[in-house]
Amino acid sequence: MQPRNMSMSGVVDLAAVKAAGEAKQKAEQARAEAARQGGTPPVGASGLVFDVDEAGFELEVLQRSAEVPVVIDFWAEWCEPCKQLGPLLERLAAEYVGRFVLAKVDVEANQMLFQQFGVQSIPAVFAVVAGQALPLFQGAAPEGQIRQVLDQLIQVSEQRFGIVGAPVQPGAADESAPAAAPQPPAGPHDSALALAHEALDAGDLGGALQAYKNVLSDDPGNLEAKLGLSQAELLQRVQDLDPQKVRRDAAERPTDVQAQLAAADLDLVGGHVEDAFGRLIDAVKRTAGEDRNAARVRLLELFEVIGPDDPRVTAARTALSRALF
Numbered sequence: 001m002q003p004r005n006m007s008m009s010g011v012v013d014l015a016a017v018k019a020a021g022e023a024k025q026k027a028e029q030a031r032a033e034a035a036r037q038g039g040t041p042p043v044g045a046s047g048l049v050f051d052v053d054e055a056g057f058e059l060e061v062l063q064r065s066a067e068v069p070v071v072i073d074f075w076a077e078w079c080e081p082c083k084q085l086g087p088l089l090e091r092l093a094a095e096y097v098g099r100f101v102l103a104k105v106d107v108e109a110n111q112m113l114f115q116q117f118g119v120q121s122i123p124a125v126f127a128v129v130a131g132q133a134l135p136l137f138q139g140a141a142p143e144g145q146i147r148q149v150l151d152q153l154i155q156v157s158e159q160r161f162g163i164v165g166a167p168v169q170p171g172a173a174d175e176s177a178p179a180a181a182p183q184p185p186a187g188p189h190d191s192a193l194a195l196a197h198e199a200l201d202a203g204d205l206g207g208a209l210q211a212y213k214n215v216l217s218d219d220p221g222n223l224e225a226k227l228g229l230s231q232a233e234l235l236q237r238v239q240d241l242d243p244q245k246v247r248r249d250a251a252e253r254p255t256d257v258q259a260q261l262a263a264a265d266l267d268l269v270g271g272h273v274e275d276a277f278g279r280l281i282d283a284v285k286r287t288a289g290e291d292r293n294a295a296r297v298r299l300l301e302l303f304e305v306i307g308p309d310d311p312r313v314t315a316a317r318t319a320l321s322r323a324l325f
Helices: 014-036 057-066 080-095 111-116 143-161 190-201 205-218 223-238 243-252 257-269 273-286 289-306 311-324
Strands: 049-051 070-075 101-106 124-129 132-138
Touching: 049 080, 057 070, 057 101, 057 124, 070 080, 080 101, 080 143, 124 143, 132 143, 143 190, 190 205, 190 223, 205 223, 223 257, 223 289, 243 257, 257 273, 257 289, 273 289, 273 311, 289 311
Parallel strands: 049 101, 070 101
Antiparallel strands: 070 124, 124 132
């Protein structure tokens, strides 16, 4: 999972940008209501990991996600990798002592949830923050990678939604679990990045672009700022497009590079990552000169939006190399 895109999928959704601000407002309202009612009670160790079904999902996951990131483990009794991943996630939930909670969903007994989240295979791990569903990873990932995903989930929950996790009753956490690693000190650009993220979430693309550029002018290698800038530039490119016209033009003029560039942007914004990459690779194959270079450069820009470690980026880089050489 790359910083801020929250998922190893790297999907950027225009609706999600608007929804993020709305979700943050709803989370703040929920916390205010909880405070009026005496505050959210501390979470005991048994509350860090729990089973959830379709009937209890609204209360136990969606409402709870206004106070603490909820990680969802989709599993089944017959799934051997699930038997490896499940205990690891439970141990990490205890170790992180309330910075996230773990909801376990038996897919055999909860087919509707399985379908609503679009789970393709198990184990699959998602998160819900302020009512927003975020895909994290599929399969039994290594512990180090899972820790990175969880750390970034917690960071984004704090920065974008002001959600810092639920308190844990003193002594409730498993004393046998190792203490959570100390957090690194705030970086020199953390406040500037937070302002840039807030501008992006609020739909202020001009402000977000300038804020990310300011960070990069001082720190050209800042990966989070690079990713944020790429996302803001993508959203700015598509904000005034007519999706129907763009897709009609792309279908009618397959050799028109500008039409393919616009359609690829819309593909990515809509979550169709492989389609966006494939469209531009095809454009590279069909064109030459400046048109070919324009398709190649746009593809590299979309790689930046998704992040270099995403397997779809790796596969598309290989395909691009074959198309070029």
